Amino acid sequence: MNNPYVIETQELTKRFKQFEAVRSVSLRIFGGQITGFLGRNGAGKTTTIKMLLGITHPTSGSGTVLGHRIDIPKESVEMRKHVAYVGEDKQLYPYMTVEELIRFTKSFYTDWRPDLERQLLKRYELPPGRKIKSLSKGMRTKLALLVALARRPALLILDEPSEGLDPVSVEDLLQSLVRTASEGTAVFFSSHQIEEVERIADRISMIDQGKLVMDFSLDQFRMNYRRVILGFASQPPTAGSELFRMAGIDHVRADGRQITILSSHNAEAILEQARHCHAVSVDVQPITLREVFLEKVGADN
Amino acid sequence: MYICTSSVVHSPPVIIKLHPSAGQPLYLQLMQQIRHAIETGVLQHGDLLPGIRTLAEELVISHNTVAKAYSELEHEGLLELRHGSGAFVFATRAMKSRAEKVRSAQDRVHELVADLRSERLSEEEIHRLFEAELFYSAPVAKE
Numbered sequence: 001m002n003n004p005y006v007i008e009t010q011e012l013t014k015r016f017k018q019f020e021a022v023r024s025v026s027l028r029i030f031g032g033q034i035t036g037f038l039g040r041n042g043a044g045k046t047t048t049i050k051m052l053l054g055i056t057h058p059t060s061g062s063g064t065v066l067g068h069r070i071d072i073p074k075e076s077v078e079m080r081k082h083v084a085y086v087g088e089d090k091q092l093y094p095y096m097t098v099e100e101l102i103r104f105t106k107s108f109y110t111d112w113r114p115d116l117e118r119q120l121l122k123r124y125e126l127p128p129g130r131k132i133k134s135l136s137k138g139m140r141t142k143l144a145l146l147v148a149l150a151r152r153p154a155l156l157i158l159d160e161p162s163e164g165l166d167p168v169s170v171e172d173l174l175q176s177l178v179r180t181a182s183e184g185t186a187v188f189f190s191s192h193q194i195e196e197v198e199r200i201a202d203r204i205s206m207i208d209q210g211k212l213v214m215d216f217s218l219d220q221f222r223m224n225y226r227r228v229i230l231g232f233a234s235q236p237p238t239a240g241s242e243l244f245r246m247a248g249i250d251h252v253r254a255d256g257r258q259i260t261i262l263s264s265h266n267a268e269a270i271l272e273q274a275r276h277c278h279a280v281s282v283d284v285q286p287i288t289l290r291e292v293f294l295e296k297v298g299a300d301n
Numbered sequence: 302m303y304i305c306t307s308s309v310v311h312s313p314p315v316i317i318k319l320h321p322s323a324g325q326p327l328y329l330q331l332m333q334q335i336r337h338a339i340e341t342g343v344l345q346h347g348d349l350l351p352g353i354r355t356l357a358e359e360l361v362i363s364h365n366t367v368a369k370a371y372s373e374l375e376h377e378g379l380l381e382l383r384h385g386s387g388a389f390v391f392a393t394r395a396m397k398s399r400a401e402k403v404r405s406a407q408d409r410v411h412e413l414v415a416d417l418r419s420e421r422l423s424e425e426e427i428h429r430l431f432e433a434e435l436f437y438s439a440p441v442a443k444e
Binding site for chain 2: 032033034171174175178179181182183195198199200201202218219222223225226282283284285286287288289290
């Protein structure tokens with residue numbers, strides 16, 4: 001099987017009565033990479049993840065995770081052997097100690113790696129005898145990661161892993177994710193924190209109101225997305241102008257003699273054309289992920 | 302994004318600061334900073350940079366970013382990757398003369414910026430002038 005994708009969905013949809021939580025989402029998540037699943041709270045991230053894991057059944061559409069169909073329970077069970085999941089709610093079992101939880105969890109898996117367990121226990125500095133209910137949220141996240149990673153899964157899926165963590169714990173978490181990915185586990189994590197996603201992700205899938213709105217590699221994004229600000233001393237080009245029909249133009253805004261163009265690529269050719277239209281000032285700026293995020297999902301329209 | 306002090310004994314500390322929000326891929330930023338360190342002599346022939354995983358973890362960036370930067374630099378002949386032990390700096394004589402060029406260019410930029418400042422242009426304005434010039438002249442420079 002030569003599938004480069006660890007997750008692939010077609011038109012995945014989930015309807016709860018009248019509410020469509022996920023609408024025709026077609027995802028392609030590459031192996032060997034870190035992918036950020038970015039969206040506001042309530043955008044459909046958790047529902048999508050639950051469908052991927054076979055926890056929730058899709059209303060329509062289909063998908064595979066590591067080549068296993070997500071809508072067939074038997075295949076889903078097989079898939080879960082190779083996928084680790086760290087959920088939003090990291091309550092775990094509050095009455096157990098760290099050691100007890102580890103012992104309990106490992107009894108479910110035949111591929112548990114005691115060497116990895118020891119390594120992770122040491123690296124995360126978890127107190128084996130401490131009750132889970134008295135662990136900080138950061139420590140609980142580490143414990144959840146430990147039981148997820150001690151099997152060296154092919155794919156690690158996390159739902160809002162940094163939610164509620166202090167900055168130091170977020171740093172530890174991101175470092176763990178980076179390390180995990182470098183050891184060969186594909187990482188797919190949801191978040192609404194742009195800064196953390198843009199630091200560690202290779203690719204981003206952006207979801208809003210149940211729909212996939214963007215899907216790109218961050219290298220390509222940084223290389224190509226530009227804001228081009230043109231100033232004109234005379235009448236600026238009007239809507240019908242060739243300038244605005246060029247490839248790569250995402251959005252155009254005119255304010256008097258100034259025109260602002262958002263381009264997803266092709267900024268150089270747009271500039272060239274702008275000079276033909278006698279622009280007297282030209283400013284090209286990179287666009288941040290935050291700006292694009294706000295533009296795509298910010299306005300509730 | 303933070304200081305990367307290599308954990309390997311003979312290797313000098315290199316300060317790498319990446320800007321995730323800048324309009325440039327992180328691997329290119331990383332390449333430039335390593336290249337710059339070699340050109341200025343902060344990194345010298347035979348110095349050892351951390352391995353891909355270690356550097357990725359220290360900088361908290363994807364290993365793919367480091368791998369891509371290292372492999373491009375290796376292609377340029379500036380690094381020699383050794384499996385499991387990191388990346389050796391490979392600085393030739395041509396690099397050294399280039400280092401001098403960069404230093405003299407830096408002096409000229411320094412003077413120019415001082416001039417512009419004395420003409421009361423703001424940092425912001427100077428910054429934009431440089432940026433606009435670079436963007437504008439990019440296609441010309443290729444010819």
